[in-house]
Amino acid sequence: MVRQLHPTARDAALRRVSKITTGIVVASVAGTLGIGAGIAIAAPPPKQNNKTDYGSKSKNKPASKPTKDGKAQPNDKPESSVGDEDTTSGGS
C-alpha cells in the first residue's frame, strides 16, 4: 500500500534535496578552483630566455647532486678526498 506524502512535507523534502545538490556543486567548483590555484602557485616560473641579466643577485643555481642515501646535501661542506685534484683554490 502506497502512502501519499502530505504536500507540505513533500515540498520541504524537495527544498532540502535542492539545497544539498547546490551545496555539493558549489563545493566541487570551489575545490576545483582551489586545486587549480594551488597548481598555479606551486608551478615553477617559465624559463627565462638567454638574454644577459646582471640585475639579479640570486644565483638560481640548479639543484646539486643528492647524496648516496638520496637526500639533498644539507649544506655545502667539503668532504675528505685523496688523489689528484681537478682544480685548485689558492690565493691569487
Added chain:
Amino acid sequence: MSAGATFSAIGTTAHLLVTEPSALPEAEHLLRELLADLDAACSRFRPDSALSLVNRAGHAAATHPMLLTALEVALRAAEDSDGLVDPTLGNSMIAIGYDRSFAEVAPSTPRPVTAVPGGAAWRRIVVDRATGSVSLPPGTQLDLGATAKAWAADIAAARIAIQCGCGVLVNLGGDLSIAGTAPASGWKVRVTANHSVPSDGQVVAVRSGGLATSSTTARTWRRADRVLHHVLDPATGLPVRRVWRYASVAAPDCVTANTAATAALVLGERAAGWLARRDLAARLVAADGTVTTVAGWPDQPRTAAAEVA
C-alpha cells in the same frame, strides 16, 4: 668524464670544468663573454671601465648594470662582515703601491708606504637601482676585487649549468662556484696558499656551493723594508698581519665563501670563532704551518696536521 679549459682573464686564471665534454665550447664561450663584461664594468685598472668612471667622477647615472649589481653584492658583503670586507679601499690599495694590474706592480722599491685607513665610507654609498645611478662619498675609490670575482664565478656557473644542462665548476683565481650535478665523487679541489703554484695544502671533494681561499702569501711585493700583500685591514689601510698564511672557506655560494675567507684574514686570532658561529666550514693555515679546521671541514687523511711554513 669531465672536460676543462684554462685561460687568462680579469688579471687572473680562469679554470672551467664541465661534466659533459661536448658542452665545453659553449660553456667556455659563455664564461669568456661574461668575464669580458665584468672587466668592462668593474676593472680598477681600465680607464674606460664603468668603475673607473665612477671613481673619477664620484657618481654616475645609468651606469653599467653589472657594476650596479657587483656594487650591491659588495655592499651586502660589507654589511654581513660588519665592514671587515670593505669595497671602498681603493685609495688604500693605491697608497701601498697596488695602483695598476698586479703584473705591472714593481716587485720592490725603496719608497715606503703611507697608510690610508678605510673609514667605512661604504656605509655612505648610494645606489639607486631605479635610475641605475651610483654616488660615492667625496674622495672615495671603489675596489671590488674581493667580491666581484666571486660573484662572477657564481653567476657564470649558474648560467652555464642552465644553458648547457650539465655539471659545472667555475674557478676564477681560486674562487670556485659549482652548479648542476657534480661528478659522482665530487669535484676534487686542492686548497693551498697560491692557486698558480699548487704544492702543499689538502685535497677535498665538493659537490655544490662555493669555495674560496684568501692568502697573505700570494700577490706580494716590497716597499722599503716591508713585504706587502693585497688583503687589507680596513681599520689601518695596510695589509693584515700574517696570523694566517691562508684561509679556505666553503659556503652555499662563492661570494659568501670569499667574504668569509677575507674576513678571517682580517680577524686574525678571532677568525675560528667567527667562522664557527656562522657554521662555515673552513681551514686556516697559520704562519707557522699549523692547520686549524672549523665547522666540519674534513680531516686531512694520511698526512701530518701541519704544513711546511
